Amino acid sequence: QRIHWFDEGRLSPHVFGLTGMRDPNTFKRVYTPDPDKKIPVRFFVRGFKYEFLGVIPMDLHLIGVEGSTPEESLFLLGTDEQGRDLWSRLMYATRTSLIIGLVGVSLSLLLGVFLGGVSGLYGGVLDTVIQRVIEILRSIPTIPLWMGLAAALPNDWSVTQVYFAITLIISLIGWTELARVVRGRFLSLRQEDFVMAAELAGCNQMRIIFTHLVPSFLSHIIAATTLAIPAMIISETSLSFLGLGLRPPAISWGVLLQQAQNIQALAISPWLLIPAIPVTIVILAFNFMGDGLRDAADPYGH
Structure with a gap:
């Protein structure tokens, strides 16, 4: 989903939480944005661990969602056809x-x-x-x-x-x-x-x-x-x-x-x-x- 930049007329970047439901026809789990769950997007947040420059272990990210996992990463420019950032x-x-x-x-x-x-x-x-x-x-x-x-x-x-x-x-x-x-x-x-x-x-x-x-x-x-x-x-x-x-x-x-x-x-x-x-x-x-x-x-x- 895309980033929402404004909330009630104020600049407040955020994304919506997702609600999962099972499709009764295909039996696939379908996720839809839930406007009631607003997750703020901030600078310098703590998330999953990585190695800065390949040697320094860190968990501080320039921009993202607090406490995110690799599966919940923020893709600023989207992903390619294989899902890579x-x-x-x-x-x-x-x-x-x-x-x-x-x-x-x-x-x-x-x-x-x-x-x-x-x-x-x-x-x-x-x-x-x-x-x-x-x-x-x-x-x-x-x-x-x-x-x-x-x-x-x-x-x-x-x-x-x-x-x-x-x-x-x-x-x-x-x-x-x-x-x-x-x-x-x-x-x-x-x-x-x-x-x-x-x-x-x-x-x-x-x-x-x-x-x-x-x-x-x-x-x-x-x-x-x-x-x-x-x-x-x-x-x-x-x-x-x-x-x-x-x-x-x-x-x-x-x-x-x-x-x-x-x-x-x-x-x-x-x-x-x-x-x-x-x-x-x-x-x-x-x-x-x-x-x-x-x-x-x-x-x-x-």
């Missing part, structure tokens, strides 16, 4: 999708800075090979490439193996744009006096890249990385939604939205589309933050 699953899915996005961007950042830096600093045959690889990857449509690599994963892999494989696939494709930006900056900076001074001082190439060149345009890298996070999250969500990414019992935004593909299930339980809301909010938030960082890092933007 959608709010709890959404929280776990948010953690999974954000971790994949952040880890994927971190790996792409390392690959982009390293390969782009090597390409721009050394030049020659190495630069040609890296640029041809980038052109090949960028010439293939991104989603079909993701789908092809994800579909090649063995079906007998565990959830953990698929989790890391999807993260690696996304990051191996997302480094190309940053690598080109880094290469262009290195080509313009490698003849600067501070680079030549570092070379004359005996610094190796990796030290020059990460100690002298990268910090000179770190703000641009941060802005580009922030703008890449939404693409990583969308890619994982799309693959899981299509059934080529994470698979149950793993859970992510894409896995939750898989259930919304069924029109019949969606007509009965429209709240299955709720995971699309945090996806939209997070994507817009990272895009706005990335745009702000990019404008702040651009000295000619004003």
Whole structure:
């Protein structure tokens, strides 16, 4: 049943108690709300025991009914077709999708800075090979490439193996744009006096890249990385939604939205589309933050 927010004109969230009766035709026990039994819904109530962060035993709940059991839990966003709490699953899915996005961007950042830096600093045959690889990857449509690599994963892999494989696939494709930006900056900076001074001082190439060149345009890298996070999250969500990414019992935004593909299930339980809301909010938030960082890092933007 839904939460009733007002009682006699006053804000008083509550639910009705249930009265059970036996159906004389089907012999099934049917429960109906009893308006005379009003059970208040409060913050920080005592209920069934659980382990906070998996280690700390607690019985304090953020919101719920005093003295509730697991069967009497408050489902703020309803349940899925198997009776599982959608709010709890959404929280776990948010953690999974954000971790994949952040880890994927971190790996792409390392690959982009390293390969782009090597390409721009050394030049020659190495630069040609890296640029041809980038052109090949960028010439293939991104989603079909993701789908092809994800579909090649063995079906007998565990959830953990698929989790890391999807993260690696996304990051191996997302480094190309940053690598080109880094290469262009290195080509313009490698003849600067501070680079030549570092070379004359005996610094190796990796030290020059990460100690002298990268910090000179770190703000641009941060802005580009922030703008890449939404693409990583969308890619994982799309693959899981299509059934080529994470698979149950793993859970992510894409896995939750898989259930919304069924029109019949969606007509009965429209709240299955709720995971699309945090996806939209997070994507817009990272895009706005990335745009702000990019404008702040651009000295000619004003």
